[in-house]
Amino acid sequence: MGTDVLLTGRLLDFIADPFTTPWEDACLIEDHGALLIRGGKIAARGPADSLRAQHPDVAEVAYGEALILPGFIDAHVHFPQTAMIASWGKRLIDWLNTYTFPEEMRFGDPAYAAEIAARYLDLTTAHGTTSMVSFCTIHPESVEAFFTEAQKRGQRVVAGKTCMDRNAPEGLQDTAQSGYDDSKALLEKWHGVDRISYAITPRFSPTSTPDQLSAMGALWAEHPDCLMQTHLSEQVDEVEWVKGLFPNARDYLDTYEAHGLLGANGLYGHSIHLETREKHRLLEVGAALVHCPTSNTFIGSGLFDMAGLKADGHRVGLATDTGGGSNFSMLRTMGAAYELAQLRGTALHPAQLLWLATAGSAGAIGMTDRIGTLAPGTEADIVVLDLASTPAIAQRATRASDLWEAVFPTIMMGDDRAVKAVWIGGQPALG
Structure with missing residues (x-):
């Protein structure tokens, strides 16, 4: 794949603390999003179509409906x-x-x-x-x-x-x-x-x-x-x-x-x-x-x-x-x-x-400038979650009216089967 890679899927990141800011305003959600990974860091974040057009020669790893989060x-x-x-x-x-x-x-x-x-x-x-x-x-x-x-x-x-x-x-x-x-x-x-x-x-x-x-x-x-x-x-x-x-x-x-x-x-x-x-x-x-x-x-x-x-x-x-x-x-x-x-x-x-x-x-731990986020310029530690990893979770997720209803069953019932992929320092570690 070379140095650069484009990860596409549903992105979820935080731009504020949802305990002190209404959660609707604290979250960044991109249903068809992408991350450009370069040199172990997140180089860009945005709509998948836009980043594909800007980087047509970069290999893509497509995660479809899976949820891409900070590790x-x-x-x-x-x-x-x-x-x-x-x-x-x-x-x-x-x-x-x-x-x-x-x-x-x-x-x-x-x-x-x-x-x-x-x-x-x-x-x-x-x-x-x-x-x-x-x-x-x-x-x-x-x-x-x-x-x-x-x-x-x-x-x-x-x-x-x-x-x-x-x-x-x-x-x-x-x-x-x-x-x-x-x-x-x-x-x-x-x-x-x-x-x-x-x-x-x-x-x-x-x-x-x-x-x-x-x-x-x-x-x-x-x-x-x-x-x-x-x-x-x-x-x-x-x-x-x-x-x-x-x-x-x-x-x-x-x-x-x-x-x-x-x-x-x-x-x-x-x-x-x-x-x-x-x-x-x-x-x-x-x-x-x-x-x-x-x-x-x-x-x-x-x-x-x-x-x-x-x-x-x-x-x-x-x-x-x-x-x-x-x-x-x-x-x-x-x-x-x-x-x-x-x-x-x-x-x-x-x-x-x-x-x-x-x-x-x-x-x-004083590291918001490096990890715990998908913000450009930070280290590319990423987890990708399958929100339908087991029959019990899948049947509940199909009834979801929004992302939060879809992700909550995985929080409550998920295990390692829900982890579709892991990237550490911009390198695939799982999946």
Whole structure:
């Protein structure tokens, strides 16, 4: 096909946040649209007939009635938990001790880390996810494996070495100093290489001493352009645990804030049981919250306040939280977000759900200029959805009176069979 290629089909993109702008005005829909891909980027977007006429010699990949979207962005995952996804469990802490920590112990083996990294990226590509922000393990080998595999595939990813120096098995603990040293070395090696970014990654306050949290805060101060990812207020018993470990802290968020781990480039996974001060401080600094709905139901964590937090102006991304989440699919994650919002009395519109998985997550991780959009000049990460991928979905879609009625059954019932094609960095990765 050469360097240039024309993708044609039904285009859906976002030009505004449908939580703050009426969804009719927030969306760009082109029923007979096209994207010109050149040099790994989207060079042009518009009506198919017009772009064909302007570029008559460019090879076309025609997707017909399929829906062309920005690739899905998963804003909070644990790739090392791939093999133990959907493990029966009780509460968060029991689940970590029973399944997560024993599995993560294996990632000091570079061969095993490489095997799981490749498997994870295969599975997520099959589900239409083109970028993600991942926790690794305490082992530098796990970070090397993930970045090496993503680099081979030309993917835009963010990840970091998880730091833990207490309340974890001995073989899964580093120290404040080694956590800092290893993280700094990995950051300096990988951050900004190709499409790779480093995230400073203290797992959460219960597994880091104040000294380690301060060390991570110091590293972030030295590299403020990096993301910092952690967990916040996932379960009520976790919140009580934190209060016992940090008796002088004002609240859970203060255990991060006091150590330099609160900022605009901070990603705070879950954020379900937030106190009023925490909400105000997160909003004040412009931090991002990440909603993990399938994980929240699977581990019984609680109901994220999507409507309330978005109405207050918070930045929010969407995530599977593999493997606390029970599925690799961002479609399933959107469906779960809809269900959880219903339990809080809000019916999220399909435009809002798709925005969360694309532009919303891109905004949460500070990359709206690069991914999560089909805008010309941005990176060509694209997912193409078949809106009639199964008999159950097809029979419902045939009754649709508009695009939203056609796409909503795929959000609620779709899986990897709905993913017709995936393009990563302007190259076909699936389909």
